[in-house]
Amino acid sequence: MPEDKHTLSKSTYVRGMQCLKSLYLHKNRPFLRDRISAEQLAKFRRGHDVGALSHELFPGGINCAPGHPSQYQKAVEKTRKLLDEKCPVIYEAAFEYDGVLIFLDILTFSEGIWNAYEVKSSLRVSEVFITDAALQYYVLKGSGLEISDFFLVHMNGGYIRQGEIVPREMFVFSKVTEEVQRRLEITKENISLANEALTLKKSPPIEPGNQCFAPYPCDFMGHCWKNLSENSIYRIGGITKERRLRLMSSISDDISQTEPSLLSAEEKMLIEVHQRGTTHVDPELRNSLQNIDSAAFASLLLIKPAVPLFEGTKPFQTIAAGISLFSEKTGNHTFIAPPGSDPRGYISDFLRNHVQPGETLIVSSADEAEVCKSLVSDAAPGCAILDLGSALKTGKIYKKGIDTEYDFLQNFSSFLPGYKPSKNSGAVMAGVNYLNAKADDEAKVLTESQKYLEDTNLGVRKLFEFLVSG
Ligand code: SF4
Structure with a gap:
């Protein structure tokens, strides 16, 4: 069997295009990597469901996916054999060229032409998907396969589930043949650049910057950003x-060196609050909180399945699967729908039973506020909704340690010294774990979900009390 000689894959190539230092560290210093973020884990798991369903677009194909990295070369050979046999549909077709190994989601042969399909668990085509498709096209062409058309297959945001999923309606085909053909030369150059970076003795001298966040949050932030100065403008988390x-x-990384005329009045105020170690609360926000007659506090367990799970829902629709509520009138209650069931009716009934007309429902994120709005209009008419999480994210409430990028629980810990939420206890992770609960870990997932909901609910209440008493 020929030896596997590839140095790059789709994901390492895209990583290198984002930052060559990230590629270098990934290959040579993987132990410096941060723990996988909840968002990335969610995307990975989402991709799994969507990939399996996309096979129904071209049923009856032969899958070349290797069971283990040691079988990569076997997958390339199996694909080659299927090409020779003019197999009509191949899933995970494996190709290697110029030191790059790729797995194409779907390859079809019909009426003498080959077409390529790459499936994305996303509502739209983005620049990074075209970069990825261009690499695949380069490898396919270099391997001697002439592709007639290259399609990115993504989710149709307007699709509404009615009965069984209809893949032909849920997926959209975007033809990117011309774009990937135009990028052949630049792709070749990019591969050379990536390979050069990998031969260096030390990681390329690249300073932290915009590239650390887009198109994907880099998982070496902990390493590269650890020496950020205490005076760095980046530490003003209310901006x-x-x-x-x-x-x-x-302008300048150092707050003390920044020319004040280049900052807005609000930015100057936030810097001052940060340097003095005090707390800022927007007077209008405080006033509106103090005028609330009857407050109830709600935390929601939100899920956002890529493939619509329930009748009448769309891809990536945000749905409440659990709720913890503290009402001054009805007390403290928590409910989580059984995993796998449609939770919408349960949550509406819960609100109908526990929220009183005229109460103001206080929540911790814009997503929760949005979902509550549609739920209470039916189940608890006359309720107002107020979102404290967005006030933290927009600098209306600010204290050193708060960051617009953080989850509510992480930001809330700035107000409660000693409170340390675990790294994976955020809203996204709670939803992902619930969605992926299996029979053997369901009890554990439900216990953790309940803890997440009750911790967040307590956080919202404590923050409210602090803001009102201020
Ligand atoms: S954190 Fe930023 S500079 Fe460091 S490797 Fe990642 S993208 Fe590159």
Whole structure:
């Protein structure tokens, strides 16, 4: 069997295009990597469901996916054999060229032409998907396979599930043949650059910047950003990340060196609060909180399945699967729908039973506020909704340690010294774990979900009390 000689794959190539230092560290210093973030884990798991369903677009194909990295070469040979036999549909077709190994999601042969399909668990085509498709096209062509058309297959945001999923309606085909053909030369150059970076003795001298966040949050942030100065403008977490990065690159990284005329009045105020170690609460926000007659506090367990699980829902629709509620009138209650069931009716009934008309429902994120809005209009008419999480994210509430990028629980811990939520206890992770609960870990997942809901609910209440008493 020929030896596997590849140095790059789709994911390492895309990583290198984002930052060559990230590629170098990934290959040579993997132990420096941060723990996988909840968002990335969610995307990975989402991709799994969507990939399996996409096979129904072209049923009856032969799968070349290797069971283990040691079988990569076997997968390439199996694909080659299927090409020779003009197999009509191949899943995970494996190709290797110029030191790059790729697995194409679906390859079809019909009426003498080959077409390529790459499936994305996303509502739209993005630049990084075209970069990825261009690499695949380069490898397919270099391997001697002439592709007639290359399609990116993604989710149709307007699709509404009625009965069984209809893959032909749930997926959209975007033809990117011309774009990937135009990028052949630049792809070749990019591969050379990536390979050069990998031969270096030390990681390339690349400073932290915008590239650390897009198209994907880099998993070496903990390593590269650890020496960020205490005086860095990046530490002013009440300013949006984009603005902080712009200030860092165009003005100065050091707060004390930044020309005040280049900052807005609000930014100057946040810097002052940060340096003095005090707390800022927007007076209008405080006033509206103090005028609430009857408050109830809600935390929601939100799920966002890529493939619509329930009748009448769309891809990536946000749905409440659990709720913890503390009402001054009805007390403390928590409910989580049995995994696998449609939770919408349960949650509406819960609100109908526990929320009183005229109460203001206080939540911790814009997503929760959005979902509550549609639920209470039916189940508890006359309720107002107030989102404290967004106030933390927009600098209306600010204290050193808060960051617009953090989850509510992480930010809330700034107000409660000693409170340390675990790294994977955020809203996204709680939803992902619930969605992926299996019979053997369901009890554990439900216990953790309940803890997440009750911790968040307590956080919202404590924050509210602090803000009102201020
Ligand atoms: S954290 Fe930023 S600079 Fe460091 S490897 Fe990642 S992208 Fe590159």
